[in-house]
Amino acid sequence: xxxxLLPTQxxxxxxxxxxxxxxxxxxxxxxxxxxTVREVPCERPGLVDLGxxxxxxxxxAQPAAGASSALQVCESASDRLRYxxxxxxxxxxxxxxxxxxxxxxxxxxxxxxxxxxxxxDLLGGGEEYLDAxxxxxxxATVRALIEAxxxxxTRSIGYxxxxxxxxxxxxxxxxxxxxxxxxxxxxxxxxxxxxDPAHPRWLAHFAADVAAAAREVGFDGFHLxxxxxxxxxxRPDGEVVDVASSFDTLIRGVREAVPGSTLVFNNVNDxxxxxxxxxPQDAVYIEPWEPVTTYEALARVATRARLVGGGKxxxxxxxxxxxxxxxxxxxxxxTRLTMATLFSHGATQLLAGEDGHILVDPYYxxxxxxxxxxxxxxxxxxxxxxxxxxxxxxxxxxxxxxxxVGAYNADIDVSFDEAPxxxxxxxxxxxxxxxxxxxxLVVHLINLVxxxxxxxxxxxxxxxxxxxxxxxxxxLFGRVPRVAAADPDAGSxxxxxxxxxxxxxxxxxxxxxxxxxxLHVLL
Numbered sequence: 001x002x003x004x005l006l007p008t009q010x011x012x013x014x015x016x017x018x019x020x021x022x023x024x025x026x027x028x029x030x031x032x033x034x035x036t037v038r039e040v041p042c043e044r045p046g047l048v049d050l051g052x053x054x055x056x057x058x059x060x061a062q063p064a065a066g067a068s069s070a071l072q073v074c075e076s077a078s079d080r081l082r083y084x085x086x087x088x089x090x091x092x093x094x095x096x097x098x099x100x101x102x103x104x105x106x107x108x109x110x111x112x113x114x115x116x117x118x119x120x121d122l123l124g125g126g127e128e129y130l131d132a133x134x135x136x137x138x139x140a141t142v143r144a145l146i147e148a149x150x151x152x153x154t155r156s157i158g159y160x161x162x163x164x165x166x167x168x169x170x171x172x173x174x175x176x177x178x179x180x181x182x183x184x185x186x187x188x189x190x191x192x193x194x195x196d197p198a199h200p201r202w203l204a205h206f207a208a209d210v211a212a213a214a215r216e217v218g219f220d221g222f223h224l225x226x227x228x229x230x231x232x233x234x235r236p237d238g239e240v241v242d243v244a245s246s247f248d249t250l251i252r253g254v255r256e257a258v259p260g261s262t263l264v265f266n267n268v269n270d271x272x273x274x275x276x277x278x279x280p281q282d283a284v285y286i287e288p289w290e291p292v293t294t295y296e297a298l299a300r301v302a303t304r305a306r307l308v309g310g311g312k313x314x315x316x317x318x319x320x321x322x323x324x325x326x327x328x329x330x331x332x333x334x335t336r337l338t339m340a341t342l343f344s345h346g347a348t349q350l351l352a353g354e355d356g357h358i359l360v361d362p363y364y365x366x367x368x369x370x371x372x373x374x375x376x377x378x379x380x381x382x383x384x385x386x387x388x389x390x391x392x393x394x395x396x397x398x399x400x401x402x403x404x405v406g407a408y409n410a411d412i413d414v415s416f417d418e419a420p421x422x423x424x425x426x427x428x429x430x431x432x433x434x435x436x437x438x439x440x441l442v443v444h445l446i447n448l449v450x451x452x453x454x455x456x457x458x459x460x461x462x463x464x465x466x467x468x469x470x471x472x473x474x475x476l477f478g479r480v481p482r483v484a485a486a487d488p489d490a491g492s493x494x495x496x497x498x499x500x501x502x503x504x505x506x507x508x509x510x511x512x513x514x515x516x517x518x519l520h521v522l523l
Contacts, residue, residue, distance in 0.1 A: 003067035005060055009153035010106045012073045018050040026064030032056055034484045034494030057389030059492040070386040070492050078262060080108050081283045081313035085353035087113040087364040091138040097355035099148040105352055105382045109155040111223045113364040115142050119164040122209045132166055135365060146218045155220040155262055158213055162224050162250050164192040176202045178233035188227050196235055198246035207257035214258050221262025228268030244272035251279040270301055277309045284309040287317040294454045295341045296425040302347035311395035314347040324360040326459050328371050333460040339381050340516035344444040346393045352378055384488035391437040391520060401434045412441060417468030419449045427451045443519035469510035481506045482522040487514055494520050
């Protein structure tokens with residue numbers, strides 16, 4: 001049996017006892033940013049009580065068993081959004097395996113995709129029905145999933161399209177249509193037509209439908225979806241609609257209807273991220289499409305989202321369709337680079353869910369079961385994300401690359417014997433970024449050596465390990481900096497590195513660079 005450590009909750013709140021499930025005996029070591037903060041004996045398999053911990057991210061290791069995990073304590077459940085999905089609600093579904101997978105990846109919220117009877121009639125099907133695309137739905141299963149996830153600290157977020165109306169319901173909403181240049185209603189895939197989300201009659205209906213779903217089904221919140229088009233249109237009454245403004249009106253209306261719920265609005269291809277974060281919802285969620293095709297483009301979207309987000313968590317729904325086109329190791333290589341890009345820029349990725357499936361298509365029902373190697377990789381990377389939360393996704397982190405690197409600044413930089421170091425993501429280089437997280441400088445190194453392009457959903461080879469990396473920085477008078485390094489494929493704990501003072505500079509020889517290496521520097 002493979003040794004296992006698994007927290008009982010995806011996230012803990014202050015005052016909660018932190019419990020970890022251990023499959024083998026052996027003392028547990030709890031670390032915070034590389035420093036051991038607690039050791040807890042574990043004499044036999046079962047639940048181990050770690051006691052209460054302060055707010056922060058922690059690594060958990062059981063050296064004798066060779067097992068590791070991570071856990072996090074947050075002031076509020078809405079502080080972080082590590083988003084997963086579920087897209088099957090058939091009668092008799094095993095809900096406990098979904099909750100267990102949420103624990104393994106520390107998923108704080110799960111999107112319930114296409115759970116409803118119809119887009120414009122969420123609860124009209126009774127207790128069991130076929131959805132708009134003939135998928136079997138049992139509300140008993142939906143409720144059981146919600147309860148199982150709530151027990152492990154994961155919020156259940158019901159999908160609701162903010163302006164989609166099916167053909168059977170269209171007659172009663174024709175007057176609220178958004179018309180295309182030919183005067184026909186905008187539509188999606190020939191089975192949905194689009195209405196003005198702020199049309200008073202539609203908004204009253206939609207808000208009431210969502211409130212009923214929260215009350216009768218038990219959702220903790222709602223995923224408010226749109227399709228990215230149109231951005232402006234005319235209604236049959238001649239009213240010109242600025243759709244971004246209509247979205248704002250709709251979000252505010254839904255917030256009034258479900259004041260205590262988590263709301264996540266979908267900014268399709270960054271539309272309208274310039275305005276939606278100021279509406280009363282709880283995340284900056286973006287579904288990227290062309291022209292957001294490269295790692296650099298993802299980084300820019302994530303950075304811009306953080307700037308306008310006001311501290312809200314940032315999530316990109318970057319579906320890795322590469323798994324449906326290439327071998328598992330190719331998909332894993334691409335996903336590693338996507339996660340490295342997003343995590344290093346303070347964002348997370350919606351990718352995994354169910355009991356171990358990944359998204360390869362915007363219609364979530366077409367998800368794909370992940371192989372064990374992929375699931376193990378995802379678990380390691382999510383452990384890394386959680387354990388190092390304060391230096392990766394904390395809202396107070398700022399990018400200082402331009403202020404610190406290069407010959408003019410000469411404050412801190414990295415070089416490699418056999419690879420160039422680049423300011424932006426480019427094939428054949430080490431992509432370097434420096435941030436400030438509290439009192440620390442954090443250097444991110446992403447290895448693009450050997451890659452032919454930087455398309456995030458394209459085919460990529462496994463990383464070529466780079467040796468000969470050197471970090472150089474200006475020390476403070478009379479002090480030797482402390483430098484530690486971590487690699488998500490090697491464990492979540494920051495490992496101290498030797499620091500030498502040479503000709504007035506602090507010099508550090510770096511471990512081999514695989515996909516992504518994080519350097520934590522305290523001057």
